[in-house]
Structures are given as C-alpha cells and as structure tokens.
Amino acid sequence: MPQLQSPLLVSVAVPCPLRRTFDYRWPSDRHPEPGQRVLVPFGNRRLVGVVVAPCASAKVDTDKLKSVIEVLDSDRPTLSPALMELGRWAANYYHHPIGECLQNMLPVRLRSAKPPQTQVTLYWQASTGASVDQLSKRAHRQRELLATLMAANAPLSGDTLREAGFTRQQLRQLAEQNLIEQASAPSPAPPPPQAPLALRDEQRSAVEAINGAQGFARFLLEGVTGSGKTEVYLQAIAAQLEQGKQALVLIPEIGLTPQTLSRVESRFPGRVASLHSGMGDSERYQNWQRAQNGDCDIVLGTRSAVFVDLPRLGLIIVDEEHDASYKQQEGWRYSARDIAVKRAADLDCPVVLASATPSLDSLHNANLGRYQTLQLTRRAAGDSPHLTLVDARQRPLKEGLDEVLLKHIADTLAAGEQVLLFLNRRGYAPQLQCHSCGWVADCHACDARMTVHFRQRHLRCHHCDAIRPLPDHCPDCHNHQWLFDGPGTEKLELFLRHHFADTLASTEVIRIDRDSTSQKGSMARLVDRVHEGKPAILVGTQMLAKGHHFPDVTLVGILDIDAGLFSPDYRAAERSGQLLVQVAGRAGRERPGRVLIQTHCPEHPALLTLVQQGYRAFASQQLSERKLLGLPPYAPCALIRADAARLDQAEAFLSAIKTALVDQGIGGQCIGPLPAPMTRRAGRYRASLILQATRRGELHRQLTLACTTGEQLKKTGGLRWSVDVDPIEAS
Ligand SMILES: Nc1ncnc2c1ncn2[C@@H]1O[C@H](COP(=O)(O)OP(=O)(O)OP(=O)(O)O)[C@@H](O)[C@H]1O
Ligand SMILES: [Zn+2]
Numbered sequence: 001m002p003q004l005q006s007p008l009l010v011s012v013a014v015p016c017p018l019r020r021t022f023d024y025r026w027p028s029d030r031h032p033e034p035g036q037r038v039l040v041p042f043g044n045r046r047l048v049g050v051v052v053a054p055c056a057s058a059k060v061d062t063d064k065l066k067s068v069i070e071v072l073d074s075d076r077p078t079l080s081p082a083l084m085e086l087g088r089w090a091a092n093y094y095h096h097p098i099g100e101c102l103q104n105m106l107p108v109r110l111r112s113a114k115p116p117q118t119q120v121t122l123y124w125q126a127s128t129g130a131s132v133d134q135l136s137k138r139a140h141r142q143r144e145l146l147a148t149l150m151a152a153n154a155p156l157s158g159d160t161l162r163e164a165g166f167t168r169q170q171l172r173q174l175a176e177q178n179l180i181e182q183a184s185a186p187s188p189a190p191p192p193p194q195a196p197l198a199l200r201d202e203q204r205s206a207v208e209a210i211n212g213a214q215g216f217a218r219f220l221l222e223g224v225t226g227s228g229k230t231e232v233y234l235q236a237i238a239a240q241l242e243q244g245k246q247a248l249v250l251i252p253e254i255g256l257t258p259q260t261l262s263r264v265e266s267r268f269p270g271r272v273a274s275l276h277s278g279m280g281d282s283e284r285y286q287n288w289q290r291a292q293n294g295d296c297d298i299v300l301g302t303r304s305a306v307f308v309d310l311p312r313l314g315l316i317i318v319d320e321e322h323d324a325s326y327k328q329q330e331g332w333r334y335s336a337r338d339i340a341v342k343r344a345a346d347l348d349c350p351v352v353l354a355s356a357t358p359s360l361d362s363l364h365n366a367n368l369g370r371y372q373t374l375q376l377t378r379r380a381a382g383d384s385p386h387l388t389l390v391d392a393r394q395r396p397l398k399e400g401l402d403e404v405l406l407k408h409i410a411d412t413l414a415a416g417e418q419v420l421l422f423l424n425r426r427g428y429a430p431q432l433q434c435h436s437c438g439w440v441a442d443c444h445a446c447d448a449r450m451t452v453h454f455r456q457r458h459l460r461c462h463h464c465d466a467i468r469p470l471p472d473h474c475p476d477c478h479n480h481q482w483l484f485d486g487p488g489t490e491k492l493e494l495f496l497r498h499h500f501a502d503t504l505a506s507t508e509v510i511r512i513d514r515d516s517t518s519q520k521g522s523m524a525r526l527v528d529r530v531h532e533g534k535p536a537i538l539v540g541t542q543m544l545a546k547g548h549h550f551p552d553v554t555l556v557g558i559l560d561i562d563a564g565l566f567s568p569d570y571r572a573a574e575r576s577g578q579l580l581v582q583v584a585g586r587a588g589r590e591r592p593g594r595v596l597i598q599t600h601c602p603e604h605p606a607l608l609t610l611v612q613q614g615y616r617a618f619a620s621q622q623l624s625e626r627k628l629l630g631l632p633p634y635a636p637c638a639l640i641r642a643d644a645a646r647l648d649q650a651e652a653f654l655s656a657i658k659t660a661l662v663d664q665g666i667g668g669q670c671i672g673p674l675p676a677p678m679t680r681r682a683g684r685y686r687a688s689l690i691l692q693a694t695r696r697g698e699l700h701r702q703l704t705l706a707c708t709t710g711e712q713l714k715k716t717g718g719l720r721w722s723v724d725v726d727p728i729e730a731s
Helices: 081-094 098-105 140-151 158-163 168-176 201-211 229-242 258-267 281-292 303-307 336-347 360-367 403-414 489-499 522-531 571-584 605-613 615-629 647-663 696-712
Strands: 009-013 022-025 037-042 045-055 123-126 180-183 217-223 246-250 272-275 298-301 313-318 350-355 372-376 386-391 418-422 431-434 451-453 458-460 467-469 482-485 508-512 536-540 553-558 594-599 637-644 669-681 684-692 720-725
Touching: 009 037, 009 098, 022 037, 045 081, 045 098, 081 098, 081 336, 081 720, 098 303, 123 140, 123 158, 140 168, 140 180, 158 168, 168 180, 201 217, 201 229, 201 372, 217 229, 217 360, 229 246, 229 258, 229 313, 229 350, 229 372, 246 303, 246 336, 258 272, 258 298, 272 281, 298 303, 303 336, 313 336, 336 350, 360 615, 386 605, 403 418, 403 536, 403 553, 403 594, 431 451, 489 508, 489 536, 508 522, 522 536, 553 571, 571 594, 571 605, 571 615, 594 605, 605 615, 637 647, 637 669, 637 696, 647 669, 647 684, 647 696, 684 696, 696 720
Parallel strands: 217 350, 217 372, 246 298, 246 313, 272 298, 313 350, 386 594, 418 536, 418 553, 508 536, 553 594
Antiparallel strands: 009 022, 009 045, 037 045, 123 180, 431 482, 451 458, 458 467, 637 684, 637 720, 669 684
C-alpha cells in the first residue's frame, strides 16, 4: 500500500435530510474506497456515513474540515461498487438524500458504529481419550458434565448445557484440563431436494424463454391464479444455479406467503437465505453476510432484500409484482420492483416480474414492447373458478350477508368443504354511534372515526393507532345504547359462530387479519388449522388474498369491494380489481370452486368487465382511461408532501415551491397545494403538491428545482416534507 500524501479528502454520504455529500479529512494511511462505512462528526453528533469517493479538492478551506473519526470497514467496503452505483442512481431517481438512501441499503446492524455483536454459540465435545476418572471424585458436577458430553453423539451447545444445570465455570475448568474442547456446530444434513414437476406446455415455453435470455431481458410472467408461476421460476432458478449463479427472489410481506418460502426451501434445501421483517436484526445480518460471501445460492426476501449484495447474481424474480408492499411508504419511498429491474439492467441479467394481476405499469411496459410477456392461461390443475355477482340492493342482509350467500355457505360446509369470506375491514365495526343523540366516536388526532374492537373492549384509530376504552355511555347524552355501524371481521366472525352453531357443530370459524396474527407464529398456526381440511369458514382481510393455496376452499365470498370502485384516488380501482381477482383465485384450487361477489353496484362497468371478461380486459379499460386523462403510466408523476402543526404552514411551504417552479418556467404541470384526503393525521395537518410531466426528464427538472427550493425554505410548525416519485397513493 503506497504511503498517502496528507491530507487526503473524502466525500461522505451522511444520513441527514440534505441532498448532498460532505467532505472530511481521511485519517488512515490506507486508501479510502467507495462503499466503506465511516464514523464522522456531524454537527454535535457522530453518524455512520458511507464513503462516496476520494475528492481532489474541498469546497471549503481544507484546514476547516473535520476528520473522519473511524473507518468502520477494515477489510472490504460494505457496499460493493455495483451497489454504490445503484444507490447513486436511486437517490437521483427518487430525489432523496443519498446519505439516507445508502443507509437504507445497509442491514440495520451496520447502521450504527458499534461492531455487530454476533452471538456466537459455542459447542463442546469431550476430547479424545478423556475419561471421568481423570477428575477428582469430589468434583461431582464436573464429572457429570464430562459424562454428558461423552455420552452425546454430537457436540452440545453451551446453552443446552446451561439449561441442563451446568455452569460456564465448570466448562472452563474442564477445558483447562484439556478434557473437553470446542467444536463446530453440528449441521443437520439438508433433506433431499424435492423433484421438479413435469412442466405443462405454457410453463415450458416460459422457462425456455427465461433460460434462453442473453444478458438483460425483462419478462412479465402473467399467469392466472394457480397456473404454476412458482414452478416456472423455480425451474428458471435451477438453470441459473447449475451455471454457478445466484438468484434473488422478491416476495411481498413474508407473513402472507409462508408457503412460497417453504416451497423454495424444499426445492433447494440448504441453499436459501431468507430476509424478512419477521426476523431479528441479528438473524437478518447473518443471512445478509451469507449472501455477500456467496455462501448461499438464493436470497428470498421482502422489499429491502433488493439491496442484498450477491456476487454471482444471475436472475431476479419479483413475485406478485403488483403488490403495494414493494413500495416503501415512508422516508425513502422507493419501489423495490423498479429497482430490481434497474439492478438487472446494471448486471446484464434477466428479471422476471410475475403476477396473476400485473400492475398497469407493467402491462403498459409490455404493451410498449419493453417487457416480454409470458402467459399462463390455464390453471395447472382444474379450472379457474366461476365468478357471480350477487345483487344485494334492497335485500335483507344479516350482518351484511345476503341470504343467497348464507345458503351457499351452508351448502359448502355440509359438503365438508371450506368457505373463505373476504372483508377488508378489521375490528368489530368501523364506527361507534350513540343511538339516542347520534354522537360518533372520532379520533382526537385524525380526521377519522375510531374502529370498535369488541374483544379487547376498546376503540382504536386505524390511522394513528390511538386507543381509548370502549365508553359505557355516550359522553354527550349519557345514553347507554350504541349503534355499531357497518361490519368488521370481528363482528362477522361472531355472527357466523352464532349463526352456524346449531347446524354444524364441527365447523370452525377462523379469522385471519392483522389483529388475529399479531403474535409471532400465529399466522402459521392459523394457516395450519385451515390445512387440516375440516369444514371451516375463513374470515379475513387482504392477508387472506395473496399467495395462499388452500386445497379445500371451494367457495369464496367477497363482501366489500364497492368502496374501492368509488374512491376519489384513481389508483383505487386498479387495486380493487387486483384484490378481487387474487381473492377469487383462492377458490377451487384442487376441486371445482365458485366465487360470489356481493355488491350494491352490480351495473358498475369496471366490475362487469372484470367478472365477465377477466382481469386483462379490465386492465386495458383502466389503461385507456388513464391515457385519456393523461395519468400514469402515460405521464410520469410525483407528489411533494408536507405536514405541519397547522394546515396553512404546510400549504405555504408547498405554494413557495410552486412559485419557484412557475417563476423558472419549468415545464410540466403543478397541481395544488391540496389538503390530503385525510387532512389531519396523528395531530398533524397534511397537504401535497402534484407534479406531472409528459416526459421523465421534465419531471426530473421539476423535482430538482423543487428540492433545492424546499431545502432552503424556512420551516415553521415543525414542518416536514418528502418527495414521492411514482406514488401509489394520494394520501
Ligand atoms: N406442471 C405442473 N403439474 C402439476 N401441478 C402443478 C404444475 N405446476 C404447478 N402445479 C401445482 O399447481 C398449484 C398452483 O401452482 P402455483 O402456486 O405455482 O401457482 P401460481 O400461479 O403461483 O398461483 P397464485 O398466483 O395463485 O399464487 C400448486 O399446487 C402446484 O404444485
Ligand atoms: Zn387517529
């Protein structure tokens, strides 16, 4: 290593809200490398930043520059050159401060300066030739410990021994006498891999197309629910692994797809590292390291796994690519799906976006010829379920259920099969109202009603999570009679238990929503109960909609799709359509199934198209409407959000940005400031500015100016602001 001429300077991306890097003096005689983590002084704090580049000259007098306190990566940089490039691109694309972007790309363990304390579990075994007789007769516990280790047929962990009542000191004493020694963890031999399925024609063409790709290629794997998309990508992955490459599989929130995880693991035993939000930071970090060291062949993970370093990456899969969980909804609002495509382009490898209900964005890209569509038009086993609308207008409803639907439920249960009822509203009832004076329980911090949670006897705001006890009388008129308007999954569950109690003693009612699955492992337990296959009614929210394969569900009832069709947000129709098709797709996966959609708008054109002609026709209709109105994906769009203690403070900030754009004559449209659909949330007032352009370049110019202006503007009322490029929701 050549001796450096001091002072050498580096520019560092520091996690702070400014869209720039900061220069520091370099403290070491080893060359700085981009991607290295460093501890730097920043104001009166010390922060972990990432070296972006050595810099030739500083913007200020070198003597005034502070020095990097410590170089945290001693051997190789945490972020590889490829990831640094991706981070830089993404910071520009999303107009987000690069320091925060790079920090987001690191595993949580590496975001602080403390060296990650990986808990190494020690394993012990008896040394060869050791004998209990070598110990004094009075050392009872030591003799027992040695005997235990000699009797075990594999090394035992310190934890196991401590649970058996032995102490650290006893272990140390035996080790000092060379009677026992440390051993490596016994690794269970992975089970034999499950054999691949014989592919159907459409599946084979899809696998061949992916495997035949030379370099960067984008595929949209569009297959109806249950058509075997997973099998297609499993076999495409197998081909990559044979060539010594690695694969990255992105999936929506893991709690929703335990089956995908186990399917990938059983096909490639011992070769998969998973990364998801249900894991602790330390486990995540270990798997992240396995991937970076090339010790695993497949990474299966949720959104942030798109940033995992995989030195031999040869294929990226984004499963359920339409899923909203790929877009981060706070801080840096990136889309993991879109970053996955960019990453594949950088690496010159294929990327597969898979879905039964592709997003309008991806369909648009396919229409433009950017994506090659691979279609699976038929289910792998059996036929797709039949969809029927149930016109609920002016019909007697029992807790929101039409008699027709109740009759079908009863018949299905009597046939020994399972029913899935979809209601995308958890809790007992969406509002609590006084029967006497009409008082309604509102959230004190949001423009929203409190939801009734009966079992916990409380009211909860689903927007800020505020909780209040369920009042026993009305605070205004002291009346005791309540109206619980509208259904929620909890009310539906209680009603069904009551309604079917006499007729079918063996029927189970299983509720799957965020409340019933809040404990670790509870989702898996509920899903296991479904798989027992007894007659059952599954009641749930969108958690039930995705990725599940319940062989005994033959009837799906959809209770609450109308709201999405009439939402003021133009994206809501797309989401409702996807949700409906996904939920419907849970019916009849192994035997004939049907889907009943209860609605008060049976003549709604979008709903009719969806039911009569399917998702593709529905999506084409939505795309034509968007084109006519000049909305995304035909015109790129971004939102600038601001929130403050008062609405006028948020609006004034956004107006100032708008003025700057208008003054500079920057093209594109700027709409607003508009109060957010839910203006007050968690005590803060929110507004936004919509930027729209005909071309990306134009939008970028708008955003660049908007951001420079925003950073310089004075902020009152604790104003916070953020940029959302390609937003998926208006609020
Ligand atoms: N070639 C095949 N032969 C037999 N069975 C198959 C084949 N391909 C897939 N299957 C089976 O069909 C079922 C549905 O497959 P899979 O879950 O992969 O579909 P999918 O398209 O991913 O569904 P969804 O979009 O609903 O999640 C699974 O039980 C799978 O084992
Ligand atoms: Zn609230």
